[in-house]
Amino acid sequence: MTSPRLLVLIACAAAPMLAADNPPGLLGFLPEHATAQVALEKKFDAQLNPADLRAWLQVMAAEPNHVGTPHDKANAELTLAKFQEWGWDAHIEVFDVLYPTPLTQKLELVAPVAFTAKLHEPEIAGDSTSAKTKGALPPYHAYGADGDVTAELVYVNRGMPDDYKELETHGVSVKGRIVIARYGGGWRGLKPKLAYEHGAIGCLIYSDPADDGYGAGDVYPKGGYRPADSVQRGSVADMPVYPGDPLTPGVGATKDAKRLPLSEAKTVLKIPVMPISYADAQPLLAALGGAVVPPAWRGGLPITYHIGPGPAKVHLAITSDWSLKPVYDVIATIKGGELPDAWVIRGNHRDGWVFGAWDPLSGHVAMMAEAKAIGALVKSGWKPKRTLVYCSWDGEEPGLLGSTEWAETHADELQKKAVLYLNSDTNTRGFLQVAGSHALQGFVNQVAGSVRDPEMKVSVLERLRASLLVEGSKASASASDRAIAKQLAAGQEVPIEALGSGSDFTPFLQHLGIGTLSIEFGGEDQQAGVYHSIYDSFDHYDRFGDPGYHYGIALAQTVGRVMLRMADADVLPVRETGFSDTVGHYLEEIHTLADNLRAGTEQKNKLIDANAFILASDPTETYVQPAKEGAVPFLNLAALDNAVLRLKQSAQACDDAGAQSLAAGLPLTGAQRAEIESLLQGMEQSLTDSTGLPGRDWFRHMIYAPGLLTGYGVKTLPGVREALEGRRWAEAEKYSVITGHTLDAYSDRLDKLSALLKPVPPKN
């Protein structure tokens, strides 16, 4: 291609996004290329067949496929064979990771009455694989410690930090005791970690029926929700410190990698922990005495919930096989014709906890459909400008093992070449769900405006917009939902969420600083019910997940457009004010947080001084009033304030320069174009700092991180926000400077882009 002319780095921000049938005007494309691109997408769509998805899902979910199983390897080989059949250059990459599996498990109530927990999910009529569990692991938590402990039980609600504050007011300590927490309220791995930090010697986590059992809807097999004996497995590795193989932080777990001894692996927990069903939990909870729980701690079992400690006393014993096991990543590429060293990467994991039909195979089969369709386009003569890389990850469930080890192994190359990492995972009927790098928000809006919702006669964007408008109009809407609805009503584009963790995007975004998107559909399903249980099966998904597989097709269409446009765009389709506006909102939240902390501390200390908490308490119940806290100083966040101010100006200038350049005919040389490509490729990496976040230097992104105390939930501007939340004022000021530096580096690149894009003044 010889044209020096290129197009539309930036479209008009206020213009409504293009609907499905509008004439092309694609972000990042010259008009003549845009027309071809839309035609290409039509050919791509024509290759997608829901029957493929169903057939692949049925085969891949036919047997247990967690790490180390024969079927996991067979699925890798099937995926490899399919990719190769479809014309991709594919191979399997193997890593050897620490992946403990249970050998023996025991849970019993030893006082005041005896009860032995079943710890088993029985066969369910109509669910064919529930009877075929040969090779499956029993319900367990990966990376909990081995142990044999007997102690009094304490109910800790969700087991999150505020719950321990509440326990303190009741004068209850978990020291030397075993805690029982219900799922929800924060990532499961934090529950045993916080329990351990508070002195507990064991931890049980159960699924309360109010959350995903009969309280939420009809249970399986009548409906899709969790039956009484079903258990949510899961990882409890301390992934907010670092994900991946606990023995090889920061480096790939290749055959010869240097490994930590197990005793030094920071992400392996120190106490035994076990997931249980609500059938097993009820006798334990019913045996608790002590205070009746506060209203917010009540679950859906037909009992009065008590805190304890005791008289319930439980015996918990776990032994595990701590050997290394192999994970099999399938990596497939189609080399770009024009910019082969620019990689557009797509991934979805393949391993499940048992059969994994919903999680992750529903997303995986959509990814396979994309790969098949792209293969057909290639066979028909098309070739992408940039290189497409498709990845079938293994070992996501225990700790993002396959993706993290691959990203760590290929870190340098990825930081030089990757222009996008696009992830999906469980995909079901419902609404578009997008999160990721906000410079891509406008692009995602345009793509989503061109995909038709399978159930409604509008685009998936319009359906999402409608649902956000309705959510924000409800009397029960959160302040944030109201704000979004207000923005949408004012004609602004649909916002995308920020990414925390919980799937394979984490090493790409937060360790390597690669621009990232997560795209899935969901919200009309009954997934929660079988999440990480043996009933996450083909039969269940086929009835409740996405009957007809139309949303699998919608995912392939949406992701396919993103991949194809990123691959073929004349210039990468970013809109920088999407990022700067969003960071501006985050900064406002930081200031509000500091102000609220200050006012709240003052109010609380005054109440303590006035003895108000004691006077308001019931003297017949134990009540320990909270301790006074130090006043919240006014903080110097000027570095961050100034950096955000500059960012907004630079982003606006860059967007404006793009628009002006377009109007002037985009007179750029090939060298200038290459420089623009290079500047955009490394853009997101400016947001990382090698210092990393406090106590977890693996996490280098200064805008998005999983919360150290939320696990999956995102913390934006995390260095500053978490310091404030933890009342570490000096740390907040330090990270204001560090975060400001990353934003300044980002602005430097924006300014360079602006200079390159600024039309040359006419010669007189």
Place this chain on the structure above:
Amino acid sequence: MTSPRLLVLIACAAAPMLAADNPPGLLGFLPEHATAQVALEKKFDAQLNPADLRAWLQVMAAEPNHVGTPHDKANAELTLAKFQEWGWDAHIEVFDVLYPTPLTQKLELVAPVAFTAKLHEPEIAGDSTSAKTKGALPPYHAYGADGDVTAELVYVNRGMPDDYKELETHGVSVKGRIVIARYGGGWRGLKPKLAYEHGAIGCLIYSDPADDGYGAGDVYPKGGYRPADSVQRGSVADMPVYPGDPLTPGVGATKDAKRLPLSEAKTVLKIPVMPISYADAQPLLAALGGAVVPPAWRGGLPITYHIGPGPAKVHLAITSDWSLKPVYDVIATIKGGELPDAWVIRGNHRDGWVFGAWDPLSGHVAMMAEAKAIGALVKSGWKPKRTLVYCSWDGEEPGLLGSTEWAETHADELQKKAVLYLNSDTNTRGFLQVAGSHALQGFVNQVAGSVRDPEMKVSVLERLRASLLVEGSKASASASDRAIAKQLAAGQEVPIEALGSGSDFTPFLQHLGIGTLSIEFGGEDQQAGVYHSIYDSFDHYDRFGDPGYHYGIALAQTVGRVMLRMADADVLPVRETGFSDTVGHYLEEIHTLADNLRAGTEQKNKLIDANAFILASDPTETYVQPAKEGAVPFLNLAALDNAVLRLKQSAQACDDAGAQSLAAGLPLTGAQRAEIESLLQGMEQSLTDSTGLPGRDWFRHMIYAPGLLTGYGVKTLPGVREALEGRRWAEAEKYSVITGHTLDAYSDRLDKLSALLKPVPPKN
């Protein structure tokens, strides 16, 4: 008494209220009288003995004592004898009222499976009266219709207006069906009324365990909450239209009163209705099909709640004895020495649904302790200036029968003489709870500041203030709770609530316009659990209500001070800015309501136009989008706005004039003093209008009313507020004028008071 000097109509509004041990400076008293008054209160306190309360409670709650029982009459005679023994001039007044009692009851599930409801509360070990229910009525709803109906069942959540809107979105009608509603969310009587208005032919109301059973706390006898077979009885007469005997609206149900035929009694419901336990409700609810309920509709039973209709089909049959029964009010007086035609009235009902230990006898025995102590003061030579009237009401439970018929019978005399009606009902351990006429707010603060909390070393006022500060500081606090805490933190007095209905104050305040207070303690009990069941017993109250009867004593002390000070005050202790400020807040709420209605209607109509509700819905479930509503016009509320503006000025002037008059030595003649007494006596009546509220002219108070669609819950500025809520714009403007007129009449009296109190300019 000859002194023309009198005192302190008004104390400094911003000054902190007097603590228990502060030197006297009593609102309404000359300093020399104040000292004597405080001494009198000490003598009063010395007469109070918790052992009395316990002994009376045990006797009076020993047998069923609902209207028409021998024990109800025996309790009246006991009360009469006690009052007479204590030196009161007492008599029994009898009214003959319509009071239907059940003859036969049947409830069965006839499809898809058969189940017959138990409809019976069994004996409980350790609760001695639960085995002695001879003469008790089975659980039932008074004033429901007789009937024999069989139809499909529909679950309607709380059965309130918004619930029917939700049902419409699911495409479910209750027409020709039987509804089942859970208790709570609004007054029970509205549930069958609204069901009937929506076409239902029968109604069941059950106690969900999440509200007052095992979900709330340990059930009786382990704890105090509702056991599985316990049932909440109650009245379902349409009391928001008028309370009292359905056959004699507006007039006393004396022997020869003209009575309506039953068919014309507007407050008797048109369909059969029955209260049931959660043990009886569970099989019915579990048999429902149709859509799964929205999250807010879920209760605490271990089932998935469905809306129906059907396949559950129930048969409900009720026949009743519709004869008249006698109610026995005990009326006792001690005539005032100086102002015998100024009546300070005190009441508490005596009838329970079965044994009635909590409701109402706990309050009744405190009232008896007051009467005994006052009798002792009289015997020791004291005589009140004004007349004290103590009333033991019968028939409150079925419909405020005893109080309403007495108030209607003596309406003219009461309107001429009553200066206060003070009510209590159930009284338990915990915090002071005061509601009533806001001109008395400052007085109540002062009284409450002089009563020591039995559990804490502070006054009951300080404890209440602390609890409001703590409530308002919680993250979960309502906007209203936050606002109150903010006011308190700024040093303002503790606000009292506005009165809706639910006890015997209603005829006095809302029909006759007599200044009213309701004073009780509560909030540390587990009452809800046995409310209106056979387990509302002496044994239960003795363990869970107020062990030691210290809060019974605290109630007697608080109420005793109010009664004695109102009786002896040199001038009635009002503070008018307490009223004008509060009405100012109500008016702000009215404007906010109108604005929110306007904005909400516009937003909703836009969403309907954009098809957003449909797009946001799940097409596999029935969804009917709401209909568009007419735009909300800007309303002319100028009459009310101007009246409130004037009220604020007049109230401030009146309070100021009182303060100035005090500073000048209060130079008033006896005639002026009598005029002031007369102006203050009729003050609250200026707030009534003979037009009454729309469709319920019995309710004449234009500031406080029970909501037509809330039942017990108050609506302030009800003529305007309910018109707005019902989108009746012309009615809102009409009642803005009517309400404005009543406030102007109130201001006229304030201005007259100011003129009387204004110091005479010094003669030169």
